Structure formats: structure tokens, C-alpha cells
Amino acid sequence: MSETIVESTEETAFLDLHKKFVEENKSSSALSAIHESALSRFEMLGFPHSKHEMYTYVNTKKLAATTFAVSNPSAKIDLIEKHIYSGCENSCLVFVNGVLDRSLSKLKDIESSVKISSLEEKSDTDTLLESVENENDVFACLTNAFCSDVTVVEVPDKGQVAVPIQALFVSTGNTSLPEMHSPRLLWKVGKLAEVKVIEKFVGMQEGYFTNMVEDWRVAEGAGVVLTQVQSDPFGAWNFHKTRVHIKRNARFHSANASSGSVLVHNHFEVRLEEEGAEVILNGVSVLKGKEQVHNFIRIHHEAPQCISHQHFKNVINDEGRSSFDGTVIVNQGAQLTSANQLINNLMLSDDCHADNKPNLMIFADDVKCAHGATIGQIDEDQLFYLQTRGLSKKFAKELLTRSFAESIVQTIQFSEVVKELSNTLLKKLEVENV
DSSP: OOOOOOSHHHHHHHHHHHHHHHHHOOOOHHHHHHHHHHHHHHHHHOSOOTTOGGGTTOOOHHHHHOOOEEOOTTOOOOOOGGGSOTTOTTSEEEEETTEEOTTTOBOTTTTTTOEEEESOOHHHHHHHHHHHHTOOOHHHHHHHHHOSOOEEEEEOTTOBOOSOEEEEEEEOOOSSSOEEEOOEEEEEEOTTOEEEEEEEEEESSSOEEEEEEEEEEEOTTOEEEEEEEEOOOTTEEEEEEEEEEEOTTOEEEEEEEEOOBSEEEEEEEEEEOSTTOEEEEEEEEEEOTTOEEEEEEEEEEOSSSOEEEEEEEEEEOTTOEEEEEEEEEEOTTOTTEEEEEEEEEEEOSSSOEEEEEEEEEEOOSSEEEEEEEEEEOOOHHHHHHHHHTTOOHHHHHHHHHHHHHHHHHTTOSOHHHHHHHHHTTGGGGOOSOO
16 A cells, blocks of 8 residues: 655645735635635645545555646637537536636526526535535645635526536646646535536646535435546546535435546545435446546435435456445434445456445444445456357457446436447447457
């Protein structure tokens, strides 16, 4: 296991960078309060070391030692259209280097049903300050300290958003110093409202750090479908924290597809706060070369009769590395909980690596909970069977690996995303030599 840096020098570098950031940006009083609280929390937590629970399997040494520049949100970019999914042409939020660019965003189809604003209401500020003051992820603290805006997306009570909303995050990169981008979002979904969201991360060139935090407040009876697609180039870092609060009889269904990069870290923190709340988290990654994807998940069952389902699959080749550290916490009084957690890993080389740590913490006595993890290679019997049916070894191997990953891809509710992943993520499974 690799050691991570704990010396104060890296923290000092980010503190100095923050001074420069403050000098160059005039923030509102509400945003300044968030910056100050987050910076204080960052100093208290410090960079994670190898025994830090959240980063046990993640080597942040290179990231912590990298000298970053503050991102330039006004950078000129081209070819946005090729990353916008069919059906989202007029419902797309475009973030350039972490900041919403309204000139590039197309909102015609949702402007009457969704309110999109910057941080302006006291209630929103209080919500974000509360999360910052209790933040347990040092990189999420950095997001809150360096965000130059908070984008608030609000779906009103009983609002039915007819088309999917796409949030496209484009990083331009920098050929001199790597840039750090800090997108910060707050999603507020009203009672009995329904919304579907696709988040996609892309980069124009290598050499940037996207460090994003988003909060979801899902009110009683509301429904959310969220799909996240990570398509950064290899030489980029992508850290993403998704914090979700779910009220009575509300649903939050999420699917995550990761192609990997030098380091990808997905952090989900979900709280099922009232009776009947439900969350589904699915994830798939396909890794080659030295690509990495790490998932850290905490689901808190805080009320009776809540449901949580997790299913993650990783296909790992060459020197790729993945990890899954997931815990379901069933609090006292959260009776009739139903929770399951399954992680499957398909290993395609002798040098790849997968760490798995599924965990249950149960403090109630009338629950139905299960967890499991598998690590294996292609089944030789299945491979032989397909060859006896006339398939070449190359094609049989491709068929088995694609079907393994495709079972998660097919859970995505957007056909255009499924089609794209079939031509990008799953294409990485083509066997060149057998």
C-alpha cells in the first residue's frame, strides 16, 4: 500500500493559493462565509495519510505535491455540441473550468419549469454552511474554499421536468501549470417533483484537477434519476463528492460510468432521513494502462422502511487499479430496512489490482441486509463453450467481458448515454491480441 503525504508543506501551498484566489476574486458575503468556513475545516483535517479511512486505497501523494493554478472560467472553448446528448440540446448547463457559462448553456426547454440561480437566499447559505462545518472529506473542503460560484438548481413542488437536464463540465487544461477547477452545485427538488439529470465530465487536454461537490435535497415524494459519465483524458484528476438527503417516500436512482484517469475518486454520502426513502447506486468502470477509479460510499438509514441498493462492476486490465469502500449504517429505530450491496470485479491481467471493503453497521433488529464482493477472471469453461459454438477466442473473450460490464450500462435510463458508452467505454474491452 502506498503512503500518502501528511507534511504541512502541501497544505501551505493550497493556503497560499487561496490567498491569491481571494485577491483575484470579489466574492459575495454569503460565498465568503463558505470560503472561510471551508478553509478552517481544511486546516483542521489536513491531507489524508495511509491510515485515513476515506483514502486507504488512494495514493494522493502526487496530487498533493502538484503546484496548481487557479482556473480561468472565461477560457475560450470549441466543439461543445459534440458532448451534448440528443434530447438535451435546449436543456444543457455548460460549466467551463468549474463555473457555469450562461452564454454556452442552452435552457429553452426548462426555463419555465426549473429555476437556475447563484447563491442568493439565506436558507441556501445556511444549508451549505452546515454541510461545510461537518465536512469529512478534505478535498470537498478545498472545493468549498475555492468555488467562485454556487449554482442552485431548483425544481418546484409537483414540478415535472419533461426533458433530461444535462450538466456538461468542460475543462480546458493548461500547458504551463495544472489548473484546479471547483464546481459547486446545490440541487433542490420539491415535493412530488420529478427530474432526470445527466452529468458528463470531459477535457480539452490533459493537466487539470476537477474537484466537484454537489448537494441534493430531495423532498417528500420526489423522484431523481442521475447519471454521471466521467470521460476525462488520462492525465487529469477527477474528485467528485455527491451528498444526498432524501425525505419521506422520495427516490434517488444513480448510475455512474467511469473510464478512469490518473486518479478518479467518487464519494457518495446518502442520508435516508424519513420513512419510505429509497436510493439505488449503480456503477461501472473499465480500466486499462494505469487508469484508476476509487469509490467511497456511506449510506445512512435514519428512518424505518427505507431501501438502499448498490451494484458496482469493474473491468480491470494491464496495471489498472480500482477500489470500493462502502458502508451501510442502519441507525437505531430504522426498522424494516432493506439494504444490499454487491461489488463484482473482472481481472484481465496479472498486474491489475482491486480492493473491496463492503461493510454493514446495523443497530436495529428487524432488517434485511446483505453484502458481497467477487474478484475473478474470465471463466475458462464459458470461453471454451463459446469456442465450441464456432466463435473465435478473441470474439468470445470480448463477448464475455462486454456482457459483464454491459449489465450495469443497460440500467442507465438514457438511450443516448447507453449508445455512447457502447462506443467508448465498452470499446476499451476489444481484445487486440490473443
